[in-house]
Amino acid sequence: MTTSDRVFLIGPMGAGKSTIGRRLADRLGLAFVDLDTAIESRTGVDIPRIFDIEGEAGFRRREAELLDELTSRRDIVLATGGGAVLDDANRQHLAQRGLVVYLRANVATQLARTRNSQRPLLQGEDPEGRLRAILGTRAPLYESLADLAIDTEDGMPDRIAQRLAHQIRRPGLPHEA
Secondary structure, three states: OOOOOOEEEEEEOOOHHHHHHHHHHHHHHEEEEEEHHHHHHOOOOOOHHHHHHHHHHHHHHHHHHHHHHHHHHEEEEEEEOOOOOHHHHHOOOHHHHHHHEEOOOOOHHHHHHHHHOOHHHOOOOHHHHHHHHHHHHHHHHHHHHHOEEEOOOOOHHHHHHHHHHHOOOOOOOOOOO
């Protein structure tokens, strides 16, 4: 059993980091923060607009600054963006400051879950090919960072959050049966 007051969710877009993260935070009695939403709140514009104005490099710089800040907080479940693991400093912060949970999803699941989104990295003619390329680059990073890994293919966020909560035991909270 693992105990942590800082839980960091990593994985590809469409893996369920935000959906499962909210449920997991409720079960653990922790605050939930979605890194992308926090960036939008801080900048006052949405992620696609940041990409338009500053490009991916500008977005990644903002992401790294906020990830550094948020991984220092206690009592948090943090859903990172899928590409947060690309930065060495981000990987160090995640690995050293909390429990890292890899939410796995295959490309077909990602494609189905992101079909109607406006994610900047999926704009273009071949979103499936793009997802395959992204996952090919990032999956080894997710695997190397993960303290825990769980498949999210079944699409049952409550059940997944419950399973994770059982593995992430917090002192002082009742154990669910």
